[in-house]
Amino acid sequence: MKLREMRRRMLVAAVLPVLLVVSFVVGAFSFSRVGELGEAHAQRAKLLLRQVSMASEFGLFSGNRASLQSAASAVKLEADVKSVRVYDVDAQLLVSAGAFTPLDAAQLRQTEFGVVVRKADRDVVAEPIYAVNIQLDDMFADRREPKVSTPKLLGYAVLEVSRSALAARERNVLLVSLAVGVIGVFLGGFFAARLGERVVQPILNVSRRIERIGQGDFSGRANVRAHDPLQELQDGLNQMAMRLTWGRDELEQRIVSATQELRQKKEEAELATQAKSKFLAAASHDLRQPTHALGMFIARLRQIELPADASQLVGRLEASVQAMQDFLDGLLDLSRLDAGVVQVQMRPLSVSELFTSVRTSLGQVAVDKGLYLRIRPCSVWVHSDPVLLQRMVMNLVHNALRYTERGTVLLCGRLVEQGRSLRIDVLDSGIGIAQTDHTRVFQEFVQLGNADREHSNGQGLGLNIVERTAALLGIGIALRSSLGCGTRFSLTVPLVVAPDVVSSSAGLPALVSLAGVKVLVVEDDILSLEAMRDLLDSWGCEVLAAASSAQATELLLRGHRVDLVVSDYRLGDDVDGLRLIAGLRALAGREIPACLMSGDTDAALMEKAKDAGLTLLHKPVRPAKLRSLMRHLLPVSQSAH
Ligand SMILES: Nc1ncnc2c1ncn2[C@@H]1O[C@H](COP(=O)(O)OP(=O)(O)OP(=O)(O)O)[C@@H](O)[C@H]1O
Numbered sequence: 001m002k003l004r005e006m007r008r009r010m011l012v013a014a015v016l017p018v019l020l021v022v023s024f025v026v027g028a029f030s031f032s033r034v035g036e037l038g039e040a041h042a043q044r045a046k047l048l049l050r051q052v053s054m055a056s057e058f059g060l061f062s063g064n065r066a067s068l069q070s071a072a073s074a075v076k077l078e079a080d081v082k083s084v085r086v087y088d089v090d091a092q093l094l095v096s097a098g099a100f101t102p103l104d105a106a107q108l109r110q111t112e113f114g115v116v117v118r119k120a121d122r123d124v125v126a127e128p129i130y131a132v133n134i135q136l137d138d139m140f141a142d143r144r145e146p147k148v149s150t151p152k153l154l155g156y157a158v159l160e161v162s163r164s165a166l167a168a169r170e171r172n173v174l175l176v177s178l179a180v181g182v183i184g185v186f187l188g189g190f191f192a193a194r195l196g197e198r199v200v201q202p203i204l205n206v207s208r209r210i211e212r213i214g215q216g217d218f219s220g221r222a223n224v225r226a227h228d229p230l231q232e233l234q235d236g237l238n239q240m241a242m243r244l245t246w247g248r249d250e251l252e253q254r255i256v257s258a259t260q261e262l263r264q265k266k267e268e269a270e271l272a273t274q275a276k277s278k279f280l281a282a283a284s285h286d287l288r289q290p291t292h293a294l295g296m297f298i299a300r301l302r303q304i305e306l307p308a309d310a311s312q313l314v315g316r317l318e319a320s321v322q323a324m325q326d327f328l329d330g331l332l333d334l335s336r337l338d339a340g341v342v343q344v345q346m347r348p349l350s351v352s353e354l355f356t357s358v359r360t361s362l363g364q365v366a367v368d369k370g371l372y373l374r375i376r377p378c379s380v381w382v383h384s385d386p387v388l389l390q391r392m393v394m395n396l397v398h399n400a401l402r403y404t405e406r407g408t409v410l411l412c413g414r415l416v417e418q419g420r421s422l423r424i425d426v427l428d429s430g431i432g433i434a435q436t437d438h439t440r441v442f443q444e445f446v447q448l449g450n451a452d453r454e455h456s457n458g459q460g461l462g463l464n465i466v467e468r469t470a471a472l473l474g475i476g477i478a479l480r481s482s483l484g485c486g487t488r489f490s491l492t493v494p495l496v497v498a499p500d501v502v503s504s505s506a507g508l509p510a511l512v513s514l515a516g517v518k519v520l521v522v523e524d525d526i527l528s529l530e531a532m533r534d535l536l537d538s539w540g541c542e543v544l545a546a547a548s549s550a551q552a553t554e555l556l557l558r559g560h561r562v563d564l565v566v567s568d569y570r571l572g573d574d575v576d577g578l579r580l581i582a583g584l585r586a587l588a589g590r591e592i593p594a595c596l597m598s599g600d601t602d603a604a605l606m607e608k609a610k611d612a613g614l615t616l617l618h619k620p621v622r623p624a625k626l627r628s629l630m631r632h633l634l635p636v637s638q639s640a641h
Pocket residue numbers: 330399400403428430431432433441446447448449450457458459460461462463464487
């Protein structure tokens with residue numbers, strides 16, 4: 001209830017009884033007073049009439065009109081008497097004084113005194129006049145039988161008395177009563193209201209305090225007076241507010257200390273993470289360097305004719321390095337996704353071409369494992385990033401082949417969402433994934449059947465990269481599988497209308513031969529430098545090897561003409577690969593085609609290379625990738641060499 005409403009109701013409750021009592025008392029007083037005035041008026045009329053009757057008795061008896069007239073005129077002198085009349089026994093008017101209202105005989109012949117006519121301003125009263133029966137003392141009369149005689153009717157006396165004096169008095173009485181009533185109500189109401197206010201005010205105070213406490217303000221304390229009817233409640237409220245204040249202060253204190261503790265723990269955790277990241281980055285860099293050299297040496301070894309058993313050993317060596325490279329590539333993908341530097345280039349892409357490239361890359365893996373890789377033709381186009389989508393599908397098909405021992409792996413597309421999207425399904429008849437692991441398999445480093453972390457079985461990074469790339473491209477990913485019943489991974493990609501192109505490979509630059517191309521390789525790691533020199537040699541390139549930026553500059557100063565520069569980023573001195581390439585270009589006075597290599601995976605370097613317009617190859621660089629990049633960088637005319 002609102003405070004104003006409460007106050008109003010209290011006022012009504014206090015004033016209403018006063019009003020009723022005063023009205024009743026004033027009403028009763030007025031009623032009785034008006035009654036008394038009426039009675040007094042009637043008595044006076046009766047007395048005056050009696051006076052006329054008694055004064056007229058002799059005149060009537062003796063037939064003396066003069067005596068009758070003087071009796072009537074004497075009574076007429078009274079201020080409130082308007083007229084006096086005397087009638088004989090037959091209702092014939094004998095005398096009158098003052099103007100009068102005519103009366104008929106029937107009205108007169110009433111036996112006793114009474115009002116004959118009542119008008120607004122006057123009363124007409126009449127009374128019969130009897131002869132007085134006077135008993136004379138007669139000593140000789142028989143005392144045993146007293147004589148009884150009836151009084152003799154002599155006539156009628158009629159009087160008209162004015163009511164205006166009575167009406168004025170009645171009016172005065174009413175006015176006085178009204179004034180007394182109003183004053184009574186006013187005073188009563190005033191005192192009742194003040195009394196009510198004494199009760200309401202403390203309630204209002206209490207309710208205001210409760211409202212403030214409800215709004216979280218515990219500061220105010222009620223000033224409790226000795227005779228306050230709500231003293232106990234006010235005391236209770238004060239105590240409650242005090243306890244709430246303590247409680248809040250204590251809670252705030254606890255929150256502050258908990259926040260401090262949390263912040264400290266967070267800082268500790270951040271420091272630990274930073275230390276871990278630093279260690280990982282350093283370890284990964286140090287690992288990339290020799291793996292890079294190893295990859296180059298093995299690639300070179302592959303080109304040499306070796307006895308069968310040595311060739312088999314090289315093959316195994318290659319597989320091990322391949323696994324290591326896969327792991328390092330996975331880590332690189334993750335750090336790129338973490339750093340948000342993955343470049344997305346959305347464009348229409350042919351699903352048919354995508355499927356063909358999957359067959360080309362993984363067809364042999366299926367054959368080697370004795371599995372049937374079935375790829376259903378699909379002629380639609382989708383809107384996505386070709387490189388990233390291909391990597392995702394490859395990853396899923398690779399998993400399907402890895403976790404299927406016999407049977408089929410199927411890659412197909414079907415239209416969904418009323419033909420607005422294509423769902424690319426990768427189905428296998430393999431070991432399946434239990435329902436409880438459906439979320440877990442997408443976490444990094446989670447592998448279900450590789451407790452020993454045998455590295456030839458992967459690292460548990462593939463699905464995590466697929467899921468994060470899907471989120472980046474806005475692709476829906478779904479998994480349906482149960483243990484022993486095969487698996488289906490689905491990617492839902494938006495469809496587009498096939499663009500008007502003859503073939504997506506049209507317009508690609510013609511393949512450039514690397515024979516005779518003068519390549520300047522700058523690398524401070526001697527093993528890597530040797531490996532690169534050997535490999536490039538085997539491709540027919542003329543290699544200029546430099547172990548530092550100074551050596552590289554010197555080679556150019558000596559007048560060597562260079563077609564391509566392949567430089568490491570960290571060169572062990574002040575000048576890094578980026579600055580070296582810029583310096584060499586300035587020295588040569590032309591944009592020598594160049595690329596960077598690095599064992600660093602940090603995002604800032606990727607950004608720098610991108611800004612300088614240079615392709616950055618992360619170590620370990622796969623020979624095939626290096627070769628195709630070199631071909632891409634060289635102008636077509638280079639084939640003339
Ligand atoms: N098609 C599948 N059938 C059965 N299990 C699968 C399938 N695909 C993935 N899994 C399970 O999910 C785990 C995680 O897969 P993920 O691709 O992330 O890692 P991985 O294949 O083990 O290693 P990586 O992909 O890094 O080479 C796998 O180890 C495997 O247990």
